[in-house]
Amino acid sequence: MLAAALAVTAAGSAPARAQGLGEIAPDVLGATLDGTEVQVSRHRGQVVVLSFWAAWCAPCRLELPQLEALQRAAGDRMRVVAINIEGRPEFKRAARALSELQLTVTHDYNKAIQRAYGVTSIPHLVVVGRDGRVRKVLKGYSEKQLDAILAQVNAALQEP
Numbered sequence: 001m002l003a004a005a006l007a008v009t010a011a012g013s014a015p016a017r018a019q020g021l022g023e024i025a026p027d028v029l030g031a032t033l034d035g036t037e038v039q040v041s042r043h044r045g046q047v048v049v050l051s052f053w054a055a056w057c058a059p060c061r062l063e064l065p066q067l068e069a070l071q072r073a074a075g076d077r078m079r080v081v082a083i084n085i086e087g088r089p090e091f092k093r094a095a096r097a098l099s100e101l102q103l104t105v106t107h108d109y110n111k112a113i114q115r116a117y118g119v120t121s122i123p124h125l126v127v128v129g130r131d132g133r134v135r136k137v138l139k140g141y142s143e144k145q146l147d148a149i150l151a152q153v154n155a156a157l158q159e160p
Contacts, residue, residue: 020134021135021137022133022134023133023134024133025040025048025133026040026116028113028116029104029106029113030081030083030084030108030109030113031106031109032106033091033092033095038081040128040132043079044130044131045130046076046130047074047079047128047129047135047156048078048079048127048128049067049080049125049127050125050127050128051063051064051067051080051081051082051123051125052083052085052108052119052122052123052124053083053085053122054084054085054086054090054094054122055086055090055093055094055097056086057123060122060123063123063125064082064101066146067080067082068101068103070150070153071102074157077157078153078157079104081104081105082098082103082104082105082106083106083113084107084108085108085111085114088107088109117137120139121139121140123138123139123140123141124137124138124139124140125137125141126138127152127156129156130159135156136152136156138152
């Protein structure tokens with residue numbers, strides 16, 4: 001379960017207007033360990049759950065296996081993208097450590113994704129509907145909110 005809420009300022013992240021509910025989600029979601037760029041548009045028709053995280057963030061580390069379990073249950077109707085906000089060496093170590101999880105793990109190498117999604121603290125989760133529009137944004141949540149988060153993701157899965 002997630003530990004107590006964490007609201008840590010993301011290093012190097014300038015304040016930005018968060019993508020509003022109902023707006024088209026910014027497309028670029030970073031690059032995987034092998035350099036493959038990941039985009040929301042490649043997952044049109046699926047619910048895309050974005051989790052901004054860092055290896056030092058205990059709630060984030062606890063959340064990722066739970067998001068993977070949700071992705072497994074949803075099958076091809078959903079894709080979880082775990083976007084690491086740390087430097088490249090930390091990302092490489094963390095991505096290798098998470099290689100057993102069936103999540104798409106990417107790196108926000110220039111902080112542009114954080115700015116595009118208005119990330120100023122972690123954990124930060126965004127639910128993108130099948131149509132590519134932002135359905136929900138959750139910031140600095142705790143384990144007590146996990147059931148509500150899962151309900152919101154399931155609601156997005158039920159939308160046409």
